[in-house]
Amino acid sequence: QKEVEQDPGPLSVPEGAIVSLNCTYSNSAFQYFMWYRQYSRKGPELLMYTYSSGNKEDGRFTAQVDKSSKYISLFIRDSQPSDSATYLCAMSGGGSYIPTFGRGTSLIVHP
């Protein structure tokens, strides 16, 4: 079993939809949780960074962490075609000082 599981998709939604992207993990020591967005032929860019459980909101993006279920989510409201990209989750903590990444979910928002 991989430490971080993420459905690769692709996930295709119409413009304006609410998107839910998810990751599960097995290491209960993880405390730092990140979401990155990666456009084609670019490096990943940080979207959200959260510590421990709870929600964090930034504009149209909300990150949610449920440590009891070892489950994290990224919600995108009012999705736009410019949101089409691959979204990677990453996490670290405990004895793992360097983030472990999921394989990314490909999102396509069509007009």
Add this chain to the structure above:
Amino acid sequence: EADIYQTPRYLVIGTGKKITLECSQTMGHDKMYWYQQDPGMELHLIHYSYGVNSTEKGDLSSESTVSRIRTEHFPLTLESARPSHTSQYLCASSETFNSPLHFGNGTRLTVT
């Protein structure tokens, strides 16, 4: 705006050649990393550095080497390139461990 720079962006070379992928950051970060990324797959950590003169191998077995002589510079060298090295190589840096990584735009390497 990216403060971490990778060159070249694209490279096509023949088998057996020695190559160096360059990575520089202007943020003064102590921690730097090299990842390998194949389409639809996880990022795999190849090497990382705690600071100047400190380098470690990552999870992915690699035939590459790195050096960290200056804080801002973390080049990766392949002594003898093989077709199995064809991939995207991403360089990243962070202020501390457990803090977010800042990535460059990668070098896409093709070995023929």
